[in-house]
Amino acid sequence: MNLTGIKIQEMVRNTRERLEADFSKLGTKIHRFPRGLRGVNERYIVPSFVSLGPYHHGSPHLRETEELKHAAAHYLCEKSGRSVEEVYGKILSIGTEARSCYADGAVAKFTDAEFAVMMFLDGCYLLHYMDMDYQYALLYNRMTLSTGPCMLRDMFLLENQLPWLILEALTDFFMPYPAYYIVIGLAKNFDITPQYLSDSDSNGARVSVDELKIYRPPHLLGLLRYHLIGDMTGKDHTHSLTCSSLASSATELAEIGIKLTANSKTWFADMSMQRDPILCGQLSLAPLFINDANACWLVNMAAYEACVSSTTPADGFVISSYISILAMLVDKKEDVHELRTKHLVNSFFSTHELLVFFKDLARHMRLGYRYFVITEKIEMFKRERPVRIAVHRFVYNNFKTIITVLSVAGVLAGIFRTLMSLKQHQP
Structure with a gap:
């Protein structure tokens, strides 16, 4: 190998070693x-x-x-x-x-x-x-x-x-007192559980105070995210995914029989998709209160995830997946209104502002593992129940007409019975 080749080999090796040494400290950096x-x-x-x-x-x-x-x-x-x-x-x-x-x-x-x-x-x-x-x-x-x-x-x-x-x-x-107590109080702004400040491990908080005592975050933002989601990363990755990313708005889910519900006592960014054996499904999400401050926190926790996550499929894009699902659900103002009605989103933002916030943010968001888990389950629900979905969609979209027809039919039936009764009593 000539001198130039030796220099290039040394250069690329040294560069790689430097990058790897820096990467090993990824979780401690301020990015x-x-x-x-x-x-x-x-x-x-x-x-x-x-x-x-x-x-x-x-x-x-x-x-x-x-x-x-x-x-x-x-x-x-x-x-x-x-x-x-x-x-x-x-x-x-x-x-x-x-x-x-x-x-x-x-x-x-x-x-x-x-x-x-x-x-x-x-x-x-x-x-x-x-x-x-x-x-x-x-x-x-x-x-x-x-x-x-x-x-x-x-x-x-x-x-x-x-x-x-x-x-x-x-x-x-x-x-x-330690700084993490202050972060616990600030995290309550997301309005996750009624007893959020309790020291009890059973109060629905993802991370106990004892766990916070031994956790060493890189900074306050990292501590906030850890307190909100704990060790959700790396869990529940038990099956392969087809990586479906087909969107289903809140209106479409209602049409096909998937109900949106807010978790009554759960951990932030948790979400699940359940199916009953007969007809309906249920998409359950942690409720979110959002104002200007914690909208900023959501964006920066997602940005932090993009900087420090390094494994697939057990990735660390938990907040990103949660935001992406909410963005998927809203295509128009009626969808945002549905999220408000179901108490999934509470906000001082207007309906239009919420729609713009989620859609603009999701355009730049990496789709995390949990997003694909939910969308795959929704697509599976659609594939396995085409007839029942068709019936539900027809009833859902024509419910008022059906009620009107049934009401008219009921009135006509009443008139018919009256006429028959009168006829029977005639001499």
């Missing part, structure tokens, strides 16, 4: 928003009020928040009785490990000291907001009362995350 989902609304990607971490640090529209970070850091240190130098020193000592959590070269422009200052200020600011401390009127007004919805969006953006080890270190200084 950029994946290119495949970049067609979604930019408000779900770029922070609107505060930058957390290096990706959007220094953006002109976020600069006014920087002074608030200083005030939050000073207030937390003063309140806790810890000096700024002590807390900053701790962050500086773990700065190298924190730098390695970011997925691209965005940290290269910061010195170690500059990076530690950014982590210190951003982390203090985030923890102060999460603690909802209303004693300091300036910060409570600027961070919560006037910009609370913006903060709820920004803190769970994929590109706006801080390494968990930073939050963990600061929590030890400033908070009497």
Whole structure:
């Protein structure tokens, strides 16, 4: 082998080894928003009020928040009785490990000291907001009362995350309880189960508090997703799929005899398709409350899945599958109304806004394993019951006419019986 060949071989081998080493740390990284989902609304990607971490640090529209970070850091240190130098020193000592959590070269422009200052200020600011401390009127007004919805969006953006080890270190200084308790409370915004905050393992929550205690997420967004779905990835993959992706709207499912129902006590993103032996089927989904904040969370959890999932068919596209099924069900406003009527979706969004949200998002979404499981079961239902479906569709689409005809027939039968009765009584 000539010299050029040796250099090429060494180059490709070294590149592969570097990529594999980086890939082995996939779950610990703070990723950029994946290119495949970049067609979604930019408000779900770029922070609107505060930058957390290096990706959007220094953006002109976020600069006014920087002074608030200083005030939050000073207030937390003063309140806790810890000096700024002590807390900053701790962050500086773990700065190298924190730098390695970011997925691209965005940290290269910061010195170690500059990076530690950014982590210190951003982390203090985030923890102060999460603690909802209303004693300091300036910060409570600027961070919560006037910009609370913006903060709820920004803190769970994929590109706006801080390494968990930073939050963990600061929590030890400033908070009497672990950060995951706050995430548990915020997750209630999805309105999953009535007893969602209970510590009981039997309350319907996918992950118990004990499991959260030992789980080490890469960041807050990862913790939110884990709390909502737990170890759903890699389970229930017991049969091969034909990968059918034929769409069936809520209206079509109603026509063929598949009822939509909301799970009364289930885990977020769970869904099932059941068939009774005679005629009907039932598609059961976890109910969803959606507003501007948790619409953003859904998008970014799906983006996070696209970054870290690496196996097929036992993939990690759980949130993506759930969103894709909801998008499949809505082709027109009547379908959205059906989801509202069945209490599958609750929202302050208008019917049109919900339709646009799900359809626009699904265009860029990877179809996960659970999506194919459900659509295959729907297609199997159609293939195995053509006659019964035809009868059900006819009755469903002509129900009013049938009722009218039966009513007229009933009236005519009544008149006929009356006439016959009168005739029998005639002399």
